[in-house]
């Protein structure tokens with residue numbers, strides 16, 4: 817089972833991806849978390865992406881795709897996975913198609929939350945890239961580069977939307993239901 821979680825910053829997809837992956841017994845693969853791990857452990861890649869993330873920009877596709885390609889080759893990914901935050905550009909969609917085929921994803925789950933709630937959540941979270949200026953830019957970049965993916969996957973008939981507002985547990989149940997679980 818290969819699932820993609822997609823949604824604007826603050827939609828809660830990371831939290832839900834971790835919980836749902838746990839329930840389904842498949843790995844949760846978050847490119848954002850992988851990058852944050854590189855930053856916190858001070859790798860060369862971490863030093864490279866730190867300022868990009870703090871500016872709310874996307875890491876260049878070639879870097880992100882290579883990191884993801886290696887991750888999908890890990891043995892635990894053989895049973896399937898939840899992808900969280902990748903792909904988020906059309907170039908990354910093409911790269912993923914190349915890796916797992918155009919019919920490689922079973923479901924694309926889109927988290928919908930209104931923008932006011934999103935900003936509130938992000939400001940209360942306090943991550944390094946959750947300052948007001950960065951948040952504004954991340955929304956803009958999401959609208960420009962990631963929102964178009966909803967049509968790309970919509971045309972493939974694999975998109976399901978989930979209302980991301982509510983208690984964490986409630987949203988998890990909603991998500992599992994949307995996945996037919």
Ligand code: ADP
Pocket residue numbers: 823824825826830847848849851868869872873874875876880900901902903904908945954
């Ligand atoms: P959010 O969904 O709240 O933006 P993430 O943890 O998914 O949080 O991502 C944090 C940051 O990591 C992004 O703003 C971006 O800088 C970088 N990043 C994560 N995934 C990707 C990706 N697929 N392509 C490019 N940059 C990425």
